[in-house]
Amino acid sequence: MLVLLVVSCAGIGIATSITLQGFLVDRLDQQLVLAGSRLDVSLEHPEVAEGPGGAAPPAPGREPGAQGQTVGTLSAMVRGGSIAQAVVVHDTAGKVSNSDVSLNEADRSTLLRLAPNGPPTSTHLSSLGEYRLRATQGLDGDTHIAGLPLQDIDSTVHRLQATELAVFAAALLLTGLAGAGWVTLSLRPLQRVTMTARQVTSLPLGSGAVDLPHRVPETYPRTEVGQLSAAFNQMLGHVETALEQREGSEARLRRFVADASHELRTPLAGIRSYAELARRSPEPVPDEVSHALGRVESEAMRMGRLVDDLLLLARLDTGRPLEQKDVDLSRLVIEVTSDARVAGPDHRWSLDLPDEPLVVRGDEHRLHQVVANLLSNARIHTPAGTSVVVRLTADPQTDHRVLLSVVDDGPGIPVELQEHVFERFVRADDSRSRVKGSTGLGLAIAHAVVKAHGGSLTLTSDKNGTEFRISLPVGNGSGRG
Numbered sequence: 001m002l003v004l005l006v007v008s009c010a011g012i013g014i015a016t017s018i019t020l021q022g023f024l025v026d027r028l029d030q031q032l033v034l035a036g037s038r039l040d041v042s043l044e045h046p047e048v049a050e051g052p053g054g055a056a057p058p059a060p061g062r063e064p065g066a067q068g069q070t071v072g073t074l075s076a077m078v079r080g081g082s083i084a085q086a087v088v089v090h091d092t093a094g095k096v097s098n099s100d101v102s103l104n105e106a107d108r109s110t111l112l113r114l115a116p117n118g119p120p121t122s123t124h125l126s127s128l129g130e131y132r133l134r135a136t137q138g139l140d141g142d143t144h145i146a147g148l149p150l151q152d153i154d155s156t157v158h159r160l161q162a163t164e165l166a167v168f169a170a171a172l173l174l175t176g177l178a179g180a181g182w183v184t185l186s187l188r189p190l191q192r193v194t195m196t197a198r199q200v201t202s203l204p205l206g207s208g209a210v211d212l213p214h215r216v217p218e219t220y221p222r223t224e225v226g227q228l229s230a231a232f233n234q235m236l237g238h239v240e241t242a243l244e245q246r247e248g249s250e251a252r253l254r255r256f257v258a259d260a261s262h263e264l265r266t267p268l269a270g271i272r273s274y275a276e277l278a279r280r281s282p283e284p285v286p287d288e289v290s291h292a293l294g295r296v297e298s299e300a301m302r303m304g305r306l307v308d309d310l311l312l313l314a315r316l317d318t319g320r321p322l323e324q325k326d327v328d329l330s331r332l333v334i335e336v337t338s339d340a341r342v343a344g345p346d347h348r349w350s351l352d353l354p355d356e357p358l359v360v361r362g363d364e365h366r367l368h369q370v371v372a373n374l375l376s377n378a379r380i381h382t383p384a385g386t387s388v389v390v391r392l393t394a395d396p397q398t399d400h401r402v403l404l405s406v407v408d409d410g411p412g413i414p415v416e417l418q419e420h421v422f423e424r425f426v427r428a429d430d431s432r433s434r435v436k437g438s439t440g441l442g443l444a445i446a447h448a449v450v451k452a453h454g455g456s457l458t459l460t461s462d463k464n465g466t467e468f469r470i471s472l473p474v475g476n477g478s479g480r481g
Contacts, residue, residue: 002176009168016164017157024153025132029120032134035073036146074101074131074147076111077138083108084142088128102127116143122150130154189225192216193232200236205243212240258314261307268307272300309441313424316448322363329402329472330357330392332368337390340375346384352391358402360472362453370449373442374406374468382410395471401455404470413461421459422447 069075069089075098077085087098103111107125114121114135122132130150138144193216200212215233220226275296279285285293330353341349360367371390378388388408395401413421420426425440446468450457455472 001179002172005172005175009164009172013161013164013168017161020160021153021157024156025122025150028132028148028150028153029134031070032120032132032146032148035069035148036134036136036144038069070148072149072151074125074128074133074145076101076145076147078112078135078143078145081112083111086111101125111145114143114145187225189216189219189229193229196232196236200239205239212236212243254314254317257310258318261310261314264307265304268300268304272297272304275300306441309445312445313441313448316452322366322449322452324361325364326359327362327364327367328357329360329367329404330354332364333371333390333392333404336368336371336375339372340379340388343376344379347379347382348385348387350387350389352389352393354393358392358394358474360402360453360474362472363449366449367453370446370470371404371406373446374470377442377468378406378408378410378466382408386410400474401471402474404472405467407465407467409465412463412466413459418459418461422457 071089071091073089075085075087075089076083083103086101086103088101090097090099104126107127110123110125111133114133116135116137118135120132120134122130125131128149131147132150133145133147135143135145196214196216203212215236216229218226218229218233221230275293279290279293279297333353334351337349337351340347375388375390378386382388386408388406391403391405391407393403395403417426422443424444426444447457450470450472453472455470458469458471460467460469
């Protein structure tokens with residue numbers, strides 16, 4: 001709005017200045033014609049007649065050549081292609097008289113180029129300034145030049161511009177203040193829309209039940225702001241409905257997984273029992289049947305582990321609390337790494353532990369499962385000869401947390417898979433091959449268990465290796481055992 005007003009004021013100021021200057025120049029041109037006529041008479045008839053009917057005698061204090069002329073009038077005569085005479089009328093102590101004008105070559109050239117009886121023209125004379133000049137043809141063949149100064153016109157235009165500048169500046173200031181207040185007042189409902197939008201963006205809409213904030217008050221429905229408020233409230237209503245439907249669907253899915261997993265445990269136990277019973281039969285069992293029974297037992301055990309993992313995730317999803325006691329994490333890491341060394345002798349396993357044991361607060365069995373899953377992931381998805389380092393340290397940034405990291409120098413996890421690696425049933429591609437039949441639940445369980453302990457599990461991976469880092473709160477307010 002202010003920019004438009006500035007442009008409008010600038011246009012008005014330029015238009016009025018040009019109009020006023022043109023008007024004043026036209027008036028000056030009329031005066032210039034009269035001055036030229038008097039100049040012709042003065043130059044052609046310099047003598048003063050006496051007696052009635054003759055030329056009027058010069059007024060007191062006026063020279064014959066300056067009679068009837070305005071102060072500042074320039075009179076010049078061109079004869080024989082050169083300036084024969086150049087005088088200017090001036091006022092000294094109330095006495096109007098002529099004085100010679102000093103002209104340089106540029107001034108003389110300008111005067112000589114004037115066409116007789118042509119239109120007036122503006123020019124700059126070095127000793128006089130800006131002048132309006134007009135040339136006329138004399139009776140004896142010479143050229144008479146009359147000129148009037150433009151100083152008064154320029155001064156008048158400049159005063160007008162200064163006045164307009166002050167008026168427009170004050171008008172813009174008052175309009176800006178009034179406009180800012182009016183716009184702020186009229187757009188105040190947008191602040192409520194913005195505050196509500198910020199509250200919505202700060203909510204964890206990606207998971208769990210979400211209660212959206214109160215709606216934006218709808219005022220002046222015919223205005224754009226009122227229509228925006230109504231549309232925003234309608235959008236919040238749709239989002240809230242979608243979140244409720246999603247939460248209900250996820251709750252039904254979790255309940256189904258928990259119920260199905262629980263129901264599957266009984267038939268799986270029966271399958272394993274009957275397979276073991278068949279293998280213990282005193283009657284000779286053919287090798288093919290014995291092999292088939294072994295495969296049945298193996299797959300039943302594998303399916304049992306999958307069912308147990310699903311049940312654990314279902315319990316963690318429902319927020320069921322875990323056992324809380326002090327766990328010697330240093331001892332736990334040593335035990336799990338020893339098991340991993342036995343399971344993967346073709347890998348190079350190493351420990352980096354502090355001098356004193358570190359204690360955390362949590363469920364020892366589940367933390368054991370977390371570390372075992374991370375080491376199993378490093379063993380299964382990296383080639384033979386890979387170095388795996390298990391490092392346990394106190395967090396250097398705070399005394400209330402410990403850091404556990406599992407680092408391998410394998411081929412790394414693909415970039416497109418890294419943001420989904422902690423999701424359920426996510427498996428890597430051939431770069432980290434599924435040679436042991438991974439279910440895709442190990443890292444999901446590790447992430448859920450660490451989160452249930454108030455910690456965090458992060459991943460850093462590139463072509464030079466992979467690091468899983470766990471941050472856990474210490475037990476008994478100290479990181480030392």
